[in-house]
Amino acid sequence: MKTAGVVLAGGKSSRFGKPKMFESHEGKAFYEHSLDALKVNQLSPLVISTNHELVHRFEREDVRLIVEEESNSYQGPLYAIHNVISKMDDTEWFFILSCDIPYVTAEFVKEMVSFAEESEADAVVPVQGGRIQPLMALYHKKTETNFEKMLAADDHKLVHLLNDLHVLTIPFAEDDPAFININTATDWNNDY
Numbered sequence: 001m002k003t004a005g006v007v008l009a010g011g012k013s014s015r016f017g018k019p020k021m022f023e024s025h026e027g028k029a030f031y032e033h034s035l036d037a038l039k040v041n042q043l044s045p046l047v048i049s050t051n052h053e054l055v056h057r058f059e060r061e062d063v064r065l066i067v068e069e070e071s072n073s074y075q076g077p078l079y080a081i082h083n084v085i086s087k088m089d090d091t092e093w094f095f096i097l098s099c100d101i102p103y104v105t106a107e108f109v110k111e112m113v114s115f116a117e118e119s120e121a122d123a124v125v126p127v128q129g130g131r132i133q134p135l136m137a138l139y140h141k142k143t144e145t146n147f148e149k150m151l152a153a154d155d156h157k158l159v160h161l162l163n164d165l166h167v168l169t170i171p172f173a174e175d176d177p178a179f180i181n182i183n184t185a186t187d188w189n190n191d192y
Protein backbone atom coordinates (compact mmCIF):
# COMPACT_ATOMS: atom_id res chain seq x y z
CA MET A 1 0.00 0.00 0.00
CA LYS A 2 1.49 3.33 -1.04
CA THR A 3 0.42 6.14 1.26
CA ALA A 4 1.55 9.75 0.86
CA GLY A 5 1.77 12.07 3.83
CA VAL A 6 0.29 15.47 2.98
CA VAL A 7 0.35 18.63 5.11
CA LEU A 8 -2.09 21.37 4.10
CA ALA A 9 -0.32 24.66 4.70
CA GLY A 10 -1.74 27.22 2.36
CA GLY A 11 -4.60 28.92 4.13
CA LYS A 12 -5.12 32.58 4.94
CA SER A 13 -4.61 32.33 8.74
CA SER A 14 -6.94 35.33 8.93
CA ARG A 15 -8.13 34.44 12.42
CA PHE A 16 -4.56 33.97 13.65
CA GLY A 17 -3.30 37.18 12.06
CA LYS A 18 -0.12 35.77 10.51
CA PRO A 19 0.76 32.47 8.81
CA LYS A 20 0.16 30.08 11.68
CA MET A 21 2.10 27.13 10.25
CA PHE A 22 5.39 28.87 11.13
CA GLU A 23 4.59 29.36 14.80
CA SER A 24 6.94 27.40 16.99
CA HIS A 25 6.15 24.68 19.53
CA GLU A 26 8.97 22.88 21.32
CA GLY A 27 11.51 24.33 18.90
CA LYS A 28 9.69 23.17 15.79
CA ALA A 29 7.26 24.93 13.46
CA PHE A 30 3.63 23.79 13.67
CA TYR A 31 3.72 22.37 10.13
CA GLU A 32 6.74 20.25 11.05
CA HIS A 33 4.83 18.58 13.87
CA SER A 34 2.30 17.36 11.28
CA LEU A 35 5.04 16.43 8.83
CA ASP A 36 7.08 14.47 11.35
CA ALA A 37 4.07 12.52 12.64
CA LEU A 38 3.67 11.31 9.04
CA LYS A 39 7.40 10.81 8.46
CA VAL A 40 7.94 8.63 11.54
CA ASN A 41 5.39 6.24 10.03
CA GLN A 42 7.38 6.09 6.80
CA LEU A 43 4.66 7.62 4.69
CA SER A 44 6.09 8.53 1.31
CA PRO A 45 6.31 10.85 -0.45
CA LEU A 46 5.87 13.65 2.04
CA VAL A 47 4.05 16.60 0.52
CA ILE A 48 3.38 20.17 1.58
CA SER A 49 0.43 21.78 -0.16
CA THR A 50 0.81 25.55 -0.20
CA ASN A 51 0.70 28.71 -2.32
CA HIS A 52 3.21 30.96 -4.08
CA GLU A 53 3.29 33.50 -1.23
CA LEU A 54 4.32 31.02 1.43
CA VAL A 55 6.31 28.45 -0.52
CA HIS A 56 9.70 30.09 0.10
CA ARG A 57 9.28 29.91 3.86
CA PHE A 58 9.30 26.14 4.19
CA GLU A 59 12.68 24.84 5.21
CA ARG A 60 12.40 21.12 4.74
CA GLU A 61 14.25 19.28 2.02
CA ASP A 62 12.53 15.94 2.57
CA VAL A 63 9.26 17.07 1.01
CA ARG A 64 7.67 17.63 -2.35
CA LEU A 65 6.08 21.08 -2.45
CA ILE A 66 2.83 21.26 -4.40
CA VAL A 67 2.10 24.91 -5.02
CA GLU A 68 -1.27 26.26 -6.06
CA GLU A 69 -1.24 28.62 -9.02
CA GLU A 70 -1.70 32.25 -8.12
CA SER A 71 -5.19 32.34 -9.62
CA ASN A 72 -6.20 29.26 -7.61
CA SER A 73 -4.73 30.09 -4.21
CA TYR A 74 -6.87 30.34 -1.11
CA GLN A 75 -9.66 28.15 -2.44
CA GLY A 76 -9.67 26.15 0.77
CA PRO A 77 -8.85 22.60 1.87
CA LEU A 78 -11.18 20.73 -0.49
CA TYR A 79 -9.57 22.37 -3.51
CA ALA A 80 -6.09 21.82 -2.07
CA ILE A 81 -6.65 18.11 -1.39
CA HIS A 82 -7.95 17.57 -4.91
CA ASN A 83 -4.98 19.48 -6.33
CA VAL A 84 -2.62 17.04 -4.58
CA ILE A 85 -4.56 13.85 -5.39
CA SER A 86 -4.83 14.80 -9.07
CA LYS A 87 -1.07 15.31 -9.37
CA MET A 88 -0.07 11.94 -7.88
CA ASP A 89 -1.13 8.95 -9.94
CA ASP A 90 0.91 6.18 -8.35
CA THR A 91 -0.34 6.73 -4.81
CA GLU A 92 -3.19 4.75 -3.28
CA TRP A 93 -3.90 6.64 -0.06
CA PHE A 94 -3.35 10.28 0.95
CA PHE A 95 -2.99 10.97 4.66
CA ILE A 96 -4.05 14.60 4.99
CA LEU A 97 -3.08 16.65 8.05
CA SER A 98 -3.68 20.33 8.63
CA CYS A 99 -0.74 22.52 9.67
CA ASP A 100 -2.24 23.84 12.91
CA ILE A 101 -2.34 20.79 15.19
CA PRO A 102 1.00 20.99 17.05
CA TYR A 103 0.11 18.16 19.47
CA VAL A 104 -0.59 15.58 16.79
CA THR A 105 1.34 12.36 17.36
CA ALA A 106 2.94 9.60 15.34
CA GLU A 107 0.77 7.16 17.33
CA PHE A 108 -2.39 8.82 16.02
CA VAL A 109 -1.09 8.50 12.45
CA LYS A 110 -0.07 4.88 13.02
CA GLU A 111 -3.50 3.90 14.32
CA MET A 112 -5.29 5.59 11.41
CA VAL A 113 -3.00 3.98 8.82
CA SER A 114 -3.57 0.53 10.30
CA PHE A 115 -7.32 0.96 9.71
CA ALA A 116 -6.80 2.14 6.13
CA GLU A 117 -4.62 -0.88 5.36
CA GLU A 118 -7.46 -3.26 6.14
CA SER A 119 -10.26 -1.20 4.67
CA GLU A 120 -12.17 -1.07 1.42
CA ALA A 121 -13.43 2.38 2.38
CA ASP A 122 -13.00 5.56 0.32
CA ALA A 123 -11.88 7.54 3.34
CA VAL A 124 -10.84 6.84 6.93
CA VAL A 125 -11.79 9.75 9.17
CA PRO A 126 -11.42 10.26 12.93
CA VAL A 127 -14.33 11.31 15.11
CA GLN A 128 -13.19 13.17 18.22
CA GLY A 129 -15.94 13.05 20.80
CA GLY A 130 -18.87 13.64 18.43
CA ARG A 131 -16.95 15.71 15.86
CA ILE A 132 -15.80 14.43 12.53
CA GLN A 133 -12.32 15.71 11.62
CA PRO A 134 -11.85 15.61 7.83
CA LEU A 135 -8.47 17.41 7.95
CA MET A 136 -6.79 14.60 9.90
CA ALA A 137 -7.90 11.82 7.60
CA LEU A 138 -7.02 9.41 4.81
CA TYR A 139 -8.55 9.69 1.34
CA HIS A 140 -8.20 6.99 -1.32
CA LYS A 141 -7.11 7.89 -4.86
CA LYS A 142 -10.53 6.66 -6.04
CA THR A 143 -12.14 9.72 -4.40
CA GLU A 144 -10.59 12.02 -7.01
CA THR A 145 -13.78 12.03 -9.09
CA ASN A 146 -15.87 12.83 -6.01
CA PHE A 147 -13.68 15.87 -5.35
CA GLU A 148 -14.11 16.88 -9.01
CA LYS A 149 -17.89 16.70 -8.72
CA MET A 150 -17.81 18.92 -5.63
CA LEU A 151 -15.62 21.51 -7.34
CA ALA A 152 -17.80 21.47 -10.46
CA ALA A 153 -20.81 22.19 -8.24
CA ASP A 154 -18.82 24.93 -6.46
CA ASP A 155 -19.42 23.16 -3.14
CA HIS A 156 -16.22 23.29 -1.07
CA LYS A 157 -17.58 21.68 2.10
CA LEU A 158 -15.66 18.54 3.06
CA VAL A 159 -18.53 17.26 5.19
CA HIS A 160 -20.73 17.28 2.08
CA LEU A 161 -18.07 15.31 0.20
CA LEU A 162 -18.00 12.73 3.02
CA ASN A 163 -21.77 12.23 2.64
CA ASP A 164 -21.07 10.82 -0.81
CA LEU A 165 -18.26 8.49 0.22
CA HIS A 166 -17.99 5.17 1.96
CA VAL A 167 -16.32 6.45 5.13
CA LEU A 168 -14.77 4.39 7.90
CA THR A 169 -14.97 6.51 11.05
CA ILE A 170 -12.54 5.93 13.90
CA PRO A 171 -13.57 7.14 17.37
CA PHE A 172 -11.18 9.11 19.60
CA ALA A 173 -11.72 10.70 23.02
CA GLU A 174 -13.05 14.25 23.20
CA ASP A 175 -10.00 15.37 25.22
CA ASP A 176 -7.34 13.72 23.03
CA PRO A 177 -4.67 16.46 22.68
CA ALA A 178 -3.77 15.32 19.16
CA PHE A 179 -6.86 17.25 18.01
CA ILE A 180 -6.04 20.60 19.60
CA ASN A 181 -6.44 22.97 16.68
CA ILE A 182 -4.96 26.48 16.70
CA ASN A 183 -7.13 28.98 14.86
CA THR A 184 -6.65 32.20 16.82
CA ALA A 185 -3.86 33.81 18.82
CA THR A 186 -6.02 33.23 21.89
CA ASP A 187 -6.13 29.49 21.16
CA TRP A 188 -2.34 29.52 21.26
CA ASN A 189 -2.08 31.64 24.41
CA ASN A 190 -4.18 29.12 26.29
CA ASP A 191 -1.72 26.94 28.09
CA TYR A 192 -2.59 23.43 27.00
Ligand SMILES: Nc1nc2c(ncn2[C@@H]2O[C@H](COP(=O)(O)OP(=O)(O)OP(=O)(O)O)[C@@H](O)[C@H]2O)c(=O)[nH]1
Pocket residue numbers: 008009010011012013014015016049050051068073074075076077079080097098099100135183
Ligand atom coordinates in the same frame (compact mmCIF):
# COMPACT_ATOMS: atom_id res chain seq x y z
N1 LIG B 1 -2.91 24.36 0.39
C1 LIG B 1 -3.96 24.97 0.97
N2 LIG B 1 -4.22 24.75 2.28
C2 LIG B 1 -5.27 25.41 2.82
C3 LIG B 1 -6.09 26.29 2.08
N3 LIG B 1 -7.05 26.78 2.90
C4 LIG B 1 -6.83 26.24 4.11
N4 LIG B 1 -5.75 25.40 4.08
C5 LIG B 1 -5.22 24.61 5.18
O1 LIG B 1 -6.30 23.89 5.75
C6 LIG B 1 -6.18 23.84 7.17
C7 LIG B 1 -7.41 24.44 7.84
O2 LIG B 1 -7.46 25.79 7.47
P1 LIG B 1 -8.33 26.83 8.30
O3 LIG B 1 -7.71 27.11 9.61
O4 LIG B 1 -9.75 26.39 8.31
O5 LIG B 1 -8.26 28.12 7.33
P2 LIG B 1 -7.11 29.17 7.19
O6 LIG B 1 -7.38 29.84 5.89
O7 LIG B 1 -5.77 28.55 7.39
O8 LIG B 1 -7.35 30.17 8.40
P3 LIG B 1 -8.54 31.27 8.58
O9 LIG B 1 -8.29 32.34 7.56
O10 LIG B 1 -8.37 31.75 9.97
O11 LIG B 1 -9.83 30.54 8.36
C8 LIG B 1 -4.87 24.55 7.50
O12 LIG B 1 -3.87 23.56 7.56
C9 LIG B 1 -4.67 25.46 6.30
O13 LIG B 1 -3.30 25.78 6.06
C10 LIG B 1 -5.79 26.47 0.70
O14 LIG B 1 -6.46 27.23 -0.04
N5 LIG B 1 -4.72 25.80 0.21
